[in-house]
Amino acid sequence: MKFHGASTRQRALDLIASGVTNAEAARRLGVPPGTVSYWLHVDRSKRGDCPGPHRSSCPRCDGRDLDEAAYSYLLGLYLGDGHIVQYSQHRVPSLMITCGDTWPGLMDACHTAMEAVFPDNSVCRVRRIGCHNVKVYSKHLWCMFPQHGPGKKHERRIELEAWQQSIVDTHPWEFLRGLIHSDGCRITNWTTRIVGGVPKRYEYPRYVFANKSDDIRQLYCDTLTQVGVEWTVLARGSDPFNISVARKASVALMDAHIGPKY
Structure with a gap:
């Protein structure tokens, strides 16, 4: 450094x-x-x-109002592509969500969600190669994201606290959207079948979510089940890191609430 x-x-x-x-x-x-x-x-x-002390107000510590829909989305982003750091020269930790430059709309959505969850703090974007880190400083990041800890997320236990689970249960699609925007995508698969002796190409959309953390994948799957989306596990080799949504009705439901990255 x-x-x-x-x-x-x-x-x-x-x-x-x-x-x-x-x-x-x-x-x-x-x-x-x-x-x-x-x-x-x-x-x-x-x-x-x-401004005075009110700038450090926190929904958990001070009872400040929280935009729960924005928080549910930001929580999904954090579990996928976010991390909290506190450098020795900074007294205040920062939350960073890495957003690819390929999807500027996603970056704007992340920025907007951060501003809604931390209305008293400035949100900035730090340029990196092929991406930007959307960033906010706050002394209350530990309160808002108790999943933070040393090491990689897939190497430690990830559990939602009761108040977080209540927010996700109330705003499940925002949570799913955050997870898809971080570690998921909507793709088009294709296959061929012989029809009347002639090969015919068939295409069908699929949502795929990939994360090494068993706990984060379970949170994703549990929330899919809650909103009525059918899912399956796609194991590459012996690693079941990919969750697929391919049934027509479930894909239509995901399209209605999430859609492709943009």
Whole structure:
């Protein structure tokens, strides 16, 4: 990890004070945009320009209202492509959801969900090769995502707390949509059959979800069953990591509520 000195930080703040945008200051100095945004936030806090304690309000700690539909979607994204980190130079942890540049609509949906769940915090996008990390800093990430822990998700137990399960039960399609948008897709399979002595091609859509975590796959399957979607396990070799939805009625139901990535 590269650390930047106090002089670089001050140059960034001076550039922003002169009217240069955060992104442009980051480009000129060769610093990640998220780092520049954090420096600006710390500087404003020291000068007392940030709003008061209400900015750190939390649905779990303070009883603040929570957009449960947005949270159910964001939870699905987090379980698939999200992680929480706290670097030594930052006092506040960050939630990052990696979104491929191929699906800009998905990235916008993730950004919107983060803003709805954390209305007092700024959401930013950090550019990476072929993707962006949609990112938010909050002291209450541990409260909102208690599944966080050391190591990879598939190497530890993943269970929803009762309050999370209640939200997923109320907004199951948002949760499924988040999981599909992170680790799933809608594809078109094809096969050929001999009809009247002539080979004929048949195409049919299928939803596939793949995740190494037994617990996350179980959450996905349980929620599919709850909304009336039939599913099967597709094992590649001896690894049953793929969940398929291929029956016509179930695919139609998924299309009505989820659809292809966009």
